[in-house]
Amino acid sequence: MNSLLKNIRIVCVRPLYGGNIGSICRAMRNTGLEQLTLVNPNPDLDQIELRKMAMRSLPVYEQRVVVNTLEEAVGDCGAVAMTSGVDGFYRGHSVSPRECAPDLLDLARSKPVAVVFGPEDKGMGLEELEQATHLLRIPSHPDYPSLNLSQAAMLCCHELYLASGEYEAPQEQTDPADxxxxxxxxxxxxxxxxxxxxxxxxxxxxxxxxxxxxxxxxxxxxxxxxxxxxxxxxxxxxxxxxxxxxxxx
Amino acid sequence: MNSLLKNIRIVCVRPLYGGNIGSICRAMRNTGLEQLTLVNPNPDLDQIELRKMAMRSLPVYEQRVVVNTLEEAVGDCGAVAMTSGVDGFYRGHSVSPRECAPDLLDLARSKPVAVVFGPEDKGMGLEELEQATHLLRIPSHPDYPSLNLSQAAMLCCHELYLASGEYEAPQEQTDPADxxxxxxxxxxxxxxxxxxxxxxxxxxxxxxxxxxxxxxxxxxxxxxxxxxxxxxxxxxxxxxxxxxxxxxx
Structure with missing residues (x-):
């Protein structure tokens, strides 16, 4: 069977900084993900920073899909998980990436599943958050709860990778003594x-x-x-x- | 009681890039950590990149300790966890940050606990890894297992923060209906x-x-x-x- 991770789509809405997109590409390859969609990205995305951070994961960027609207990015998705940031109306209804990763992978059996991240400066708008099937909130300290975009993406990718069960932990080289x-x-x-x-x-x-x-x-x-x-x-x-x-x- | 997280020390050995150190400062503040020690950092650490990535977490950097050797950085620590990278002799004995976070926090009750990260290009040397009480291996995909330094640090900080039990998930605004x-x-x-x-x-x-x-x-x-x-x-x-x-x- 194909990996369910191949059916997970990372969607970045109006990203501003090339370094973050490069870091996200690397995080995706670190965790077995391949599908990257950019919604209306900054046309001046810093390509040098992007390549510096992507390292050997540049193919993920080269195979990206670029669209103009969130609807185009997730129209075929059976589930649309969005990071909800730290404030606002929806906060009380959000779940952590760890809680919801098994659910998202299960949904990825039938249709693509999107995990959506907002722009660095403002996060997702309320009208966009309303379209989510899952609202994600990454546990963080109240003194400074706002995560860097690519760090947030890594935590989500990592949870999906662990929940997929594809990781095989290295084994001790010999058996336990009797x-x-x-x-x-x-x-x-x-x-x-x-x-x-x-x-x-x-x-x-x-x-x-x-x-x-x-x-x-x-x-x-x-x-x-x-x-x-x-x-x-x-x-x-x-x-x-x-x-x-x-x-x- | 003071937070056990205050007794966790993030140690970066011979870091090369200011952007990574800035990102690590932010990851630390996102997860309630405060102690940052740099061992023999690159004297030309890019300060502009560092500030750009640190955002509001710059105080963590300003309160850093800089030393010349790993021994100075961790001499007073009751436990020294090191990220072991992806290859080498010790691989079979490593544990994931999630597995070992509760143990590290427990050890932080009596003495500082160090979580040590090697330089971006080569990771830690074998002679340094030998000094670890805990070898950490972050689960990652075999096609591209090498994580960016600050991403690796974030995953470790996040596990420690979750294991501390200090995070309070937002609550639904009303009770379940009966x-x-x-x-x-x-x-x-x-x-x-x-x-x-x-x-x-x-x-x-x-x-x-x-x-x-x-x-x-x-x-x-x-x-x-x-x-x-x-x-x-x-x-x-x-x-x-x-x-x-x-x-x-």
Whole structure:
């Protein structure tokens, strides 16, 4: 099956700054999105800034669609999500990108889904916001709630990408060690602490509980246990086979 | 209690571009963060770009700490999270900002916690990454996994802000309607559909199930129910009191 992300359309209404559009292109490629539509963009969009910020995502810009009105940009869309900014009538009805990303991806199964961003200076107008099926509000601090356009776009793209389930987290290179491997490793540590004379035998149980606590905070892999066991064994060996005679004084 | 976010320190190692630092300042203020430390920044950091991107967050930049080494930047930190980029030895041990944000905030109760970002061109060096207590990897698409520095910072700041629980989502302006209110509204709709002769009485049960389905997809508030009830009542009234005589033809 094709990725649902291919059916998500990022729509920028009356964008002013080329740097932001370039950053949005990069954010889109960082998150598997391809469709970019610009509604009535600033004719003097700074192309040098745009290219500088887009880096290797310039193909997204080159394949953009440019239209004159919001209606043209989203006419075929099954859902139209708009960022509502921080004030106004609709505020109480907005949802966060995280809350609504699964819904938008589900709707992208049948028709394109638009995520619409307003111009840098004023955001979307009320008449435009009225056309939204989903009003997005990005959680932000009340002292300075207004996000940069491309930052807002990145947060939305990132949520859609995570919700798509396409990201595969890198795996640990080896499996977790099993109980037997861990216990054998702790036995070696106990032996090595005895061999180096770290503490009297009657305090060893207490000391080993400390060592167990330190080494059990994360999941130990088979590789981890091999390293730890190797250190303990070599310590025991070295304690019995000094590399050099101690100084005579 | 003071916000734990005040104990989070954003550390930028050898940053090259003023625009990115300005964007990071804005992202920090958007998410309630204050501590910015720059390690050996480019002495020619573009101040015009920086101010343009920082907008009203310039105080974050003005209160920055500048040091020469990573050690100076994070020496007092109880945890040091670093973004590990996309390649290399440590990749298999990294966690996403979302996974580790609660842990970092918890650690910020006792000591400052650093979130460290490398330079734009090369990311952090291996010797630096070795000093991390947490390796962060931002989920991104394998076709173009490399994020812009300030976008990466925003995603991390945003996760910390959400995990802090300080964000209060805007509330619906009225409470959800109760069952009685909804049923009274549906009664009014049934009456009005009868009054306008929308469908024969024997099909009304079926039609009302459709109306219920359409109007029950989201939670109806008390205000919503008032609007819907008002429409139905006025419809019934209008059906019985035509505004004008129908045309004679």
């Amino acid at each position: 109980h037997r491997q861990r216990e054998r490793m702790f036995d070696c540590w106990r032996d090595s602490l005895t061999d180096i004379g770290f503490c009297p035998e009657e305090k060893m149980d207490h000391m080993m509980r400390g060592v167990r606590r330190i080494l059990s905070r994360g999941t130990l892999t088979e590789n981890d246990v091999k390293i730890l066991m190797g250190i303990a064994r070599q310590t025991s060996w070295a304690a019995k086979h000094p590399l050099a005679e101690p100084d005579s004084d | 069952h009685r209110q909804r049923e009274r509204m549906f009664d009014c709709w049934r009456d009005s559909l009868t009054d306008i002769g929308f469908c024969p009485e024997e099909k009304m049960d079926h039609m009302m199930r459709g109306v219920r389905r359409i109007l029950s997809r989201g939670t109806l508030t008390e205000n919503d129910v008032k609007i819907l009830m008002g429409i139905a009542r006025q419809t019934s009234w209008a059906a019985k009191h035509p505004l004008a005589e129908p045309d004679s033809d």
